[in-house]
Amino acid sequence: MTTATSIGKAVRRHEDPRLISGNATYIDDVKLLGMAHAAIVRSPHAHANILNVDVTGAANSPGVVAAFTGADVQEQLGSLPAGWVLADMKTPNHPPIAFEKVRYVGDAVAVVVAETPQAAADAASLVEVDYDVLPAVVNAEEAVKDGAPQLHDDAPNNIDFEWEVGGGDYDAAAAEAEVVVKQRMINQRLIPNPIEERGVVADYNRATDQITLWTSTQIPHLVRLLFAAVTGHPEQKVRVIAPEVGGGFGCKLYIYAEEVICGVIAKLLARPVKWISGRQEGYQATTHGRDHIADVEMCGNRDGTITGIKTTVYANLGAYLSTFAPGIPTVLFGFTLGGPYRMPNVACKVYGVLTNTTPVDAYRGAGRPECTYVIERLVDIFSKETGHDPTEVRRKNFIPKFTDGHEVSTGVTYDSGDYEPALDRALEMLDYGAFREEQRKARSEGRLIGVGLSSYVEICGIAPSAVAASLGAGAGLWESSTVRVHPTGKVAVYTGTSPHGQGHQTSFMQITSSELGVPFEDVEVFHGDTDKQQMGTGTFGSRSVAVGGTALYMSLQKVIDKAKRIAAHQMGVPLQQVSYESGTFYVEDIRERNMSWGDVVGEAYSAKNLPPEMEPGLEAVTFFDPQNFTWPFGTHIAVLEIDQDTGESKVLRYIAVDDVGNVVNPMIVDGMVHGGVAQGIGQGLQEQAVYSEDGQLLSGSMMDYALPTAEDVPTFELDRTVTPTDVNPMGVKGAGETGTIACSPAIVNAAVDALSHLGVRHVDMPLTAEKMWRTIRDAKAAQSD
Amino acid sequence: MGHEISVTVNGNSYTNVVEPRQLLSQYLRDELNLTGTHVGCDTTSCGACTVLIDGRAVKSCNVLAVQASGADVTTVEGLADGDEYHPIQKAFWNEHGLQCGFCTPGMMITAVDILSNNPQPTEAEIRTGLRGNLCRCTGYHNIVKAVQAAAAEMAG
Numbered sequence: 001m002t003t004a005t006s007i008g009k010a011v012r013r014h015e016d017p018r019l020i021s022g023n024a025t026y027i028d029d030v031k032l033l034g035m036a037h038a039a040i041v042r043s044p045h046a047h048a049n050i051l052n053v054d055v056t057g058a059a060n061s062p063g064v065v066a067a068f069t070g071a072d073v074q075e076q077l078g079s080l081p082a083g084w085v086l087a088d089m090k091t092p093n094h095p096p097i098a099f100e101k102v103r104y105v106g107d108a109v110a111v112v113v114a115e116t117p118q119a120a121a122d123a124a125s126l127v128e129v130d131y132d133v134l135p136a137v138v139n140a141e142e143a144v145k146d147g148a149p150q151l152h153d154d155a156p157n158n159i160d161f162e163w164e165v166g167g168g169d170y171d172a173a174a175a176e177a178e179v180v181v182k183q184r185m186i187n188q189r190l191i192p193n194p195i196e197e198r199g200v201v202a203d204y205n206r207a208t209d210q211i212t213l214w215t216s217t218q219i220p221h222l223v224r225l226l227f228a229a230v231t232g233h234p235e236q237k238v239r240v241i242a243p244e245v246g247g248g249f250g251c252k253l254y255i256y257a258e259e260v261i262c263g264v265i266a267k268l269l270a271r272p273v274k275w276i277s278g279r280q281e282g283y284q285a286t287t288h289g290r291d292h293i294a295d296v297e298m299c300g301n302r303d304g305t306i307t308g309i310k311t312t313v314y315a316n317l318g319a320y321l322s323t324f325a326p327g328i329p330t331v332l333f334g335f336t337l338g339g340p341y342r343m344p345n346v347a348c349k350v351y352g353v354l355t356n357t358t359p360v361d362a363y364r365g366a367g368r369p370e371c372t373y374v375i376e377r378l379v380d381i382f383s384k385e386t387g388h389d390p391t392e393v394r395r396k397n398f399i400p401k402f403t404d405g406h407e408v409s410t411g412v413t414y415d416s417g418d419y420e421p422a423l424d425r426a427l428e429m430l431d432y433g434a435f436r437e438e439q440r441k442a443r444s445e446g447r448l449i450g451v452g453l454s455s456y457v458e459i460c461g462i463a464p465s466a467v468a469a470s471l472g473a474g475a476g477l478w479e480s481s482t483v484r485v486h487p488t489g490k491v492a493v494y495t496g497t498s499p500h501g502q503g504h505q506t507s508f509m510q511i512t513s514s515e516l517g518v519p520f521e522d523v524e525v526f527h528g529d530t531d532k533q534q535m536g537t538g539t540f541g542s543r544s545v546a547v548g549g550t551a552l553y554m555s556l557q558k559v560i561d562k563a564k565r566i567a568a569h570q571m572g573v574p575l576q577q578v579s580y581e582s583g584t585f586y587v588e589d590i591r592e593r594n595m596s597w598g599d600v601v602g603e604a605y606s607a608k609n610l611p612p613e614m615e616p617g618l619e620a621v622t623f624f625d626p627q628n629f630t631w632p633f634g635t636h637i638a639v640l641e642i643d644q645d646t647g648e649s650k651v652l653r654y655i656a657v658d659d660v661g662n663v664v665n666p667m668i669v670d671g672m673v674h675g676g677v678a679q680g681i682g683q684g685l686q687e688q689a690v691y692s693e694d695g696q697l698l699s700g701s702m703m704d705y706a707l708p709t710a711e712d713v714p715t716f717e718l719d720r721t722v723t724p725t726d727v728n729p730m731g732v733k734g735a736g737e738t739g740t741i742a743c744s745p746a747i748v749n750a751a752v753d754a755l756s757h758l759g760v761r762h763v764d765m766p767l768t769a770e771k772m773w774r775t776i777r778d779a780k781a782a783q784s785d
Numbered sequence: 786m787g788h789e790i791s792v793t794v795n796g797n798s799y800t801n802v803v804e805p806r807q808l809l810s811q812y813l814r815d816e817l818n819l820t821g822t823h824v825g826c827d828t829t830s831c832g833a834c835t836v837l838i839d840g841r842a843v844k845s846c847n848v849l850a851v852q853a854s855g856a857d858v859t860t861v862e863g864l865a866d867g868d869e870y871h872p873i874q875k876a877f878w879n880e881h882g883l884q885c886g887f888c889t890p891g892m893m894i895t896a897v898d899i900l901s902n903n904p905q906p907t908e909a910e911i912r913t914g915l916r917g918n919l920c921r922c923t924g925y926h927n928i929v930k931a932v933q934a935a936a937a938e939m940a941g
Contacts, residue, residue: 012878019886020874022821022861026887029820118804195825195833195921196887246823246887247921279826501885501922667881671923675884678924702830702919710915710925715908739924 001582005513005520007730010667013506014525024244027199027216032272035201036065038262039120040275041110041127042284043102046136046356046695047149050100050109050129057126058112063119066269067112067127070099076264078230080255080320083222083474084327089161092152092354094320096230096257102131103151103319104356105697106284111261113273136695140314140353141293151319151354160317160352161326165334167409168345170299173308177299181381186764187370189291189316189689190682191283191705192363194500196246198286199276200258202266211263212239215256218248218498219538222475224530226255226323231264238263242528245500249679250362251287252500253540254323258285280701288689289363291316292329292370298378299345304388306397308345309337311374317352318359325361326352331471332367332459332541335410339375340419340457340633341397346409356695362540364679365458365740372456376745380452380752381761390749391432394423394455394635404726405628414457414631415725415733418659422721423455426635426657429717435639443757448642448776449652450754453635454746460660460734461630461727462541478625479543480535481551483512483559485618487605489598491518493525496536497548502672502736504544507664508552511730515556517582518597535623542632542734545664550728551624558620563600569611570595570603630725630733634658636677636742638684640750647773649685649751651714656742659721661733666720669735674716676739682708683740684747688766706766759783790854794819795863803850810834812850813860821861821890825919832918835891836860842898844891844917861890864897873897873935882931884922892918896932905936 005011018024055067070077080094097108110127114120135149142148143158151158174180201214211233217223220240228235245252258275266273277285293314300306315329334348379397383390399406401418408414435451442449462468465476482494493512497504505525513520526532537547560580567585568575577588586594603609607616639653656673663669686706690698699705724731744765751767752760758779763771787802794817801816813819813836822845825831829847836845837859845858864871873893876882883889892915899906899914906914911932912925920928 012881015886016878016883019883019889020861020870020877020893021865022819022890024886025820026823028814028824118806193921194885194887195831195919196823196885197825245885246825247885249921279828279831503884671881671884671927674924674926675922676924678926679921701828702826703828707919707921708924709917709919710912710929713924713926715929716924716926 005510007510007514007664009510011506011510011665013503014509015503015505026196026244026246027201027214028276030201030214030243032201032203035272035274036113036115036269037117037120038265038273038275039112039124040108040258041112041124043105043107043109045102045131045133046105047134048102048131049134050098050102051132052130053110054128055110057128058123061123061126063115064123065113065115067110067123069110070095070097073097073264074099076231077260080230080257081226082321082326083323084472085474086161086163086326086330086472089326090155092154092320096260104358105695106358107319108257111265113265113269136356138355138357138691138693138695140316140355143353143355144351151356155354158354160321160354163330163350163352164348165410166347167411168308170308170310170345170347173345174299177307178301179382179385180297180299181378181385182297183378183381183762185294185296185374185377187290187292187294187373188765190289190363190687191689192249192251192289193707194247194249194251197277197279197282198252198256200262201272201274202262203272204266204270206270210237210239211267212241213259213263214241214243215259216245216252217242218252218500218540220498220528220530221496221536222538223255223259227259227263230255230260240530242498248500249364250289250366250540253362254287283700284358284697287322287361288318288358289360290370291360294374296374296378298382300382302386304386304393304396306341306343306382309343309375309378310347311337313350315350315352316355316357316360318355318357320359322359322361325359327472328362328367333371335412336368336371336457336459337375338408338410339372340399340417340455342399344409357691364676365737368458368737368741369744372454372741373745376454377748377762380749384756390453391423391427394453395420413628415628415727416723417457417631417633418721418723419455419633422633422657422659423635425719425721426637426655429655429719430637448644448754450640450750452638452640452746452749452753454742454749455635456742457631457633458737458741459629460542460632460737461546461626462543463629464627465625477537478623479537479548479551480533480623481548481555482533482621483555483619485559485601487601489518489522489601491516491523493523493552494533495525495527495548495552496533497544498528498539499544500539502539502544503665503668507545507668508549510664511549511552512556515553516560542736545732546630546728546734547624547626549664549732550730551622553730554622554624555620558622559618562618565611565614566603567595567600570609626727628727630661630727632658632660632733632738634738634742636746638746638750640747640754642751642754642772644776647769647776649767649772651681653717654714655717657719657721658738659723660735660738661724662722662731664732670718672735673718673739676737677716677743678708678713680740680743681713681747684744684765684767686766686768755779788851790851792853792856792858794858795860805851807850809845809848809850809853813845819860819862823887823890825887830919831888832895833888833891835894835918837894837897840901842895861893864893872938876931876935876938880927880931880934882923882927888918888920892920892928896935899932900936900939904940
């Protein structure tokens with residue numbers, strides 16, 4: 001029976017009342033009795049030997065409880081691990097507080113704990129550090145050259161790893177090809193910028209040896225595991241709570257120094273310790289994203305057939321390896337370099353490079369935006385070179401519709417795909433023919449407008465554990481759920497996913513209500529507390545509904561199965577004659593012989609007449625590990641106007657047609673697309689983390705880093721096609737990252753299209769007004785020569 | 786070295802002794818435990834801390850608590866009328882104008898200010914009015930729709 005809250009309905013969110021009334025508890029709202037406040041002293045130098053750290057002045061400052069140097073606590077703090085390990089990869093030591101050498105601006109060198117945050121900040125300014133400043137390197141391509149400053153003794157030439165993937169024989173294909181196009185592309189460094197920065201509160205009970213960490217994280221269970229691994233504190237005595245989390249976008253997906261520091265110091269002092277990141281502090285101490293220098297090429301024939309793609313990438317990892325960093329520019333970049341196209345020949349080489357910059361890890365899309373950018377820019381350059389319309393080159397090269405798997409040349413198998421309808425729908429929404437007419441007219445009036453397409457396929461539903469492990473993952477990537485039916489028939493759902501804006505409570509209530517046939521409001525969903533849902537992996541890689549939702553779905557089936565056995569026993573009929581629908585168990589063909597959900601649940605707990613050998617109670621636990629990733633796809637279109645006097649770009653229209661398989665809550669999925677697209681427009685037009693040559697973060701505050709405002713983005717035009725996956729029983733693929741993955745190449749393709757008559761072939765992001773003004777001026781000058 | 790201040794917040798009168806450097810945002814959060822007002826930056830950029838001071842939207846991280854003495858302040862906790870949500874709260878809920886919720890209090894307060902000055906704003910006017918408040922989740926799409934919906938409801 002379909003209801004207003006069934007799977008597929010736009011149900012307004014269960015989360016919202018607490019959020020719109022100011023009653024949510026974010027990390028900075030956690031206050032404990034006797035809580036002290038930590039301030040972290042950070043290096044102002046990108047690269048330096050630490051000669052001396054003197055915390056005497058800080059320790060004597062009013063209100064100070066304690067002050068520690070890295071050397072004081074090096075044994076207790078251990079080293080932060082890389083959770084993704086590639087073959088022949090270097091794993092440099094990563095002390096949470098540096099004690100010999102600092103390697104980026106923001107590297108921690110001391111921590112001061114005081115009665116108030118203000119007293120801690122005052123005292124932190126009194127810590128005296130003597131540095132022997134060393135030359136720094138911030139650019140990944142420069143860092144691998146002979147003579148470049150060396151960050152870690154065990155990573156010669158700053159190369160952390162060299163990684164390759166491919167299929168076919170690109171060099172042979174290029175030799176035979178009629179056309180080879182080449183381009184250098186910079187995918188600039190970005191700062192993820194959840195509006196809530198990070199923070200930690202740690203509490204320690206000396207009598208029980210229990211540590212409780214509240215932390216603004218996407219992965220409470222992995223924080224528990226990694227905290228225990230780093231500090232040696234017994235994992236069963238670590239409880240991690242992700243309170244309300246104010247956005248993440250990948251940058252809250254790791255074990256961070258401050259989680260270890262606060263936990264260890266709370267234990268040393270036996271009192272609660274709180275650390276809240278300032279924004280400028282976070283810009284230095286929270287991971288960045290992207291930062292690729294790529295030499296890329298595509299080959300094919302004059303008829304528009306693409307035969308191969310090749311990329312050589314210098315991926316900037318920053319000064320140390322963040323938890324998932326090695327997996328991002330490799331596995332999540334290289335395997336989909338064929339995109340949605342028949343791409344028989346793929347060659348991908350990636351150098352993972354250490355530099356004197358903030359560590360780089362996943363940022364929404366994480367490798368896949370960089371991948372899609374390379375493909376979709378190249379497709380446009382190739383189209384131009386071969387004289388074909390970019391829509392026709394895409395259509396000509398799409399993999400034909402498939403429903404039961406398609407192995408691509410890199411060796412991975414896409415689950416299901418039907419790429420042409422999404423392109424057709426997007427072109428229909430635009431009215432492509434009319435746009436080209438308008439563009440001709442605009443040009444004759446001296447206006448610069450252009451259209452950019454981006455067709456993509458992404459790796460989501462992360463991940464099948466065995467596959468991920470073979471590629472370097474250090475932990476299984478299954479997801480876990482618990483469904484606990486209370487004796488009153490109400491249902492508590494516990495999930496290991498850890499939402500931070502995605503509305504899992506609502507979506508999981510819809511799944512539970514639909515499957516069990518109980519009222520929506522009779523379900524409550526709990527997440528983000530390792531003492532409630534004891535096992536889990538977390539929220540990232542568009543995995544929560546595809547993996548976590550499936551784990552829930554499977555627990556619900558187990559509950560129904562047990563309830564049916566109870567009903568069969570009570571009604572005295574064979575199990576196979578019992579059906580369940582919308583709250584009623586009935587004997588098939590004899591509907592009047594039935595039991596209500598409440599009666600069966602009551603029997604499960606009263607336990608006075610259960611089938612022989614059956615345990616009382618009604619709850620189920622599932623660990624779901626998918627057999628494959630999921631592979632959403634779609635086509636986005638941007639229409640851009642560039643002011644030729646100022647160089648300013650404006651997005652006139654943005655059309656997104658995505659296929660994420662079946663959808664649990666279309667309102668929430670649309671919201672995911674909106675947010676991702678805005679971030680993609682940000683990357684395309686304005687965002688960039690900029691370092692000076694000596695390693696100072698020049699875009700170091702929200703005044704310097706250009707986040708999109710409401711004025712910078714248009715109203716979006718969305719639609720979907722639906723191609724379910726067979727990787728999970730609900731046919732869902734995951735929808736968290738389509739926007740960032742598809743958007744930025746559409747923006748740049750539109751800009752280049754707007755300037756194509758001036759001979760412009762490529763512009764690197766971000767398309768700032770100054771850059772576009774210079775591009776237009778230079779192009780016009782070249783034409784008049 | 787404290788200063789005594791008297792402030793009305795959400796209709797309640799408070800008298801406290803505060804440090805001269807204490808920000809209004811800190812006063813609301815730390816002294817009054819009104820933690821619905823969020824702090825998302827340290828450069829008066831994000832707008833998460835926006836409150837109404839004497840009816841005008843102001844970023845409370847850029848006001849000293851002592852400067853607010855004598856003022857009438859409204860925070861997100863004061864938007865609803867008892868159990869009845871303010872039209873802007875209802876609209877944010879109905880239109881899915883929030884995801885993580887962190888920017889939402891400041892965003893709603895700014896929207897209240899926009900609508901009090903301009904009860905029937907155009908989309909462009911709404912976007913301009915919101916440009917001092919950053920949201921990283923929604924792409925502003927549904928926030929704009931929520932402000933439009935609230936405007937319609939408030940017009941009756």
